[in-house]
Structure formats: structure tokens, C-alpha cells
Amino acid sequence: MPRFHRIASLVLAATALPGLQAQVPVRNAAELQKQLDRLQTLGSVLYLAAHPDDENTAVLATLSKGRNLRTAYLSITRGGGGQNLIGPELGDGLAAIRTQELLAARRLDGAEQFFTSAVDFGYSKTAEESLRLWRHDTVLGDVVRTIRTFRPDVILTRFPPDARAGHGHHTASAMLAIEAFAAAADPKRFPEQIAAGLRPWQARRVLWNHFRFGDNAPPPAPGSLTLDVGTFDPLLGRSFGELAAESRSQHRTGCSRSWTLKPKAYAQAPCSPPCSVGR
Numbered sequence: 001m002p003r004f005h006r007i008a009s010l011v012l013a014a015t016a017l018p019g020l021q022a023q024v025p026v027r028n029a030a031e032l033q034k035q036l037d038r039l040q041t042l043g044s045v046l047y048l049a050a051h052p053d054d055e056n057t058a059v060l061a062t063l064s065k066g067r068n069l070r071t072a073y074l075s076i077t078r079g080g081g082g083q084n085l086i087g088p089e090l091g092d093g094l095a096a097i098r099t100q101e102l103l104a105a106r107r108l109d110g111a112e113q114f115f116t117s118a119v120d121f122g123y124s125k126t127a128e129e130s131l132r133l134w135r136h137d138t139v140l141g142d143v144v145r146t147i148r149t150f151r152p153d154v155i156l157t158r159f160p161p162d163a164r165a166g167h168g169h170h171t172a173s174a175m176l177a178i179e180a181f182a183a184a185a186d187p188k189r190f191p192e193q194i195a196a197g198l199r200p201w202q203a204r205r206v207l208w209n210h211f212r213f214g215d216n217a218p219p220p221a222p223g224s225l226t227l228d229v230g231t232f233d234p235l236l237g238r239s240f241g242e243l244a245a246e247s248r249s250q251h252r253t254g255c256s257r258s259w260t261l262k263p264k265a266y267a268q269a270p271c272s273p274p275c276s277v278g279r
């Protein structure tokens with residue numbers, strides 16, 4: 001095995017644990033107060049999508065540092081099939097770098113980070129192809145294990161479970177979230193996890209975080225919940241939109257520029273039930 005690939009494999013193996021919590025240094029009294037506030041708040045949200053940089057960092061920052069909820073992002077892949085705008089690494093090497101970019105982003109927005117064992121094989125036109133190449137049962141088991149480990153009250157998908165998601169990986173990520181929502185609560189599904197000590201877990205809701213790319217995005221469906229992610233936090237001295245922009249700017253391989261605050265873009269984050277989930 002070439003030396004570089006061996007190092008990349010070791011890095012990935014070391015980070016293939018069920019979950020990775022970005023180490024959050026306490027840098028000042030305001031952040032210490034934030035962490036104390038979190039001790040008094042119950043509630044957790046698992047955000048789920050397909051790739052590094054799919055996640056809505058404004059939602060993660062608002063839920064984690066604004067609402068003091070335990071918040072995590074489950075990225076189905078590590079993004080090795082994507083582009084690298086700042087260096088020659090692709091495949092395993094890029095996946096290792098993007099893993100670290102995600103952890104750096106989480107250190108800023110306060111969420112935790114999880115992965116599955118699925119490999120990003122590049123663009124896919126269909127969810128069926130994605131689930132076949134990812135090995136559906138294996139990646140579903142990984143998502144179920146994450147849910148049973150993190151035990152979220154709410155699961156939030158970045159994409160809808162249909163063609164509106166575009167990329168097959170995106171559609172498949174929402175399909176997996178919905179399937180795992182039920183499977184994690186069923187002790188007959190993936191019983192080896194139960195035998196290993198995990199308990200079934202029924203999250204209360206699975207919601208889709210509408211994407212609004214551009215000003216002409218369709219309005220959210222009737223009955224959607226709306227989360228204001230544009231507020232200013234006097235304790236931190238900044239808005240969650242600013243925090244989100246800084247977090248998103250850690251994705252340097254996929255976007256070589258730094259993000260700056262666009263208040264309109266971060267004003268709202270509507271969430272509604274995915275089509276096939278009636279709760």
C-alpha cells in the first residue's frame with residue numbers, strides 16, 4: 001500500500017468511531033456561561049445529509065448555541081468524491097481533509113459530528129444507485145446506530161426524499177433518515193446493536209429543513225415550523241448568522257472563499273414533515 005494511502009487509511013480508521021465530538025475549547029467567560037446554560041436544557045437534534053458542506057450551519061449554530069440543545073450533524077459520507085479547489089488530494093486523501101474541515105466547523109457552531117461507513121463515489125443520478133453502492137443495509141445500520149447512540153428528540157434532514165433533492169446522494173440521505181427513524185425504535189432491527197448494549201430509540205419527529213437557494217425559492221409548505229436563525233446573541237456578541245458563516249468557511253476544499261454574512265439568506269429556516277412521514 002502506498003505510504004500516502006496507508007496514512008489516509010489510518011486517519012480514516014481513527015475517525016471511524018460511532019461519533020466524533022469536536023473538542024470545544026472554552027475561550028472566554030461568555031462561552032463558559034453558554035456551556036453552563038446547556039446543562040440546564042434538555043433536548044437534542046440530529047441533522048442528517050450526505051456530504052461535508054451540505055449542513056445548514058445557521059441551523060446548527062442556532063440550535064446548539066442559541067437554543068442550548070445537544071445538536072449533531074450526521075454526514076453519510078466524508079466527501080471524497082467531491083472536488084478539491086485548493087490542493088491535489090482526491091479520494092481518500094480528500095475525505096481525510098474534509099473530515100477535519102467538518103470537525104473545525106463543529107468547533108465553531110458547537111454541534112457534534114458523526115459519519116457512516118459510506119464512501120462518496122462521486123455524482124449519482126438516482127437514490128437507488130446510491131443506496132446500492134453504499135450497501136443499503138450497512139449504511140442504514142450505521143444511521144440506526146447513530147440514532148441509538150445520540151438519542152435525538154428530532155431528526156432534521158437537509159433534503160427531501162425525492163427528486164427535488166437533485167443529487168442521488170442527497171435523496172438517499174433523506175430516505176435513510178426516514179427509514180432509520182422507524183428502525184432505530186424496533187428492537188428486531190439490527191439486533192446485534194441491542195446485544196452490544198444499545199437500546200432502541202424512538203425520535204419524536206423527522207423534519208425536512210427546506211432549502212432556499214436564491215430569492216425565487218418556493219414558499220415553505222403550509223404548517224411548516226419556522227426557526228429564526230438570524231438573531232443576535234448578546235452574550236457571544238455576534239449573530240448566529242455570523243457564527244454560521246465562520247463555520248461554513250471551514251469547508252475550504254469545496255469552496256475556496258470565505259463566507260460573509262448575508263442577513264436575508266439566514267433570516268429563516270422553515271422545517272416541514274417529509275412527504276412519507278405522517279408525524
Ligand SMILES: [Zn+2]
Pocket residue numbers: 050051053054167170
Ligand atoms: Zn451534497
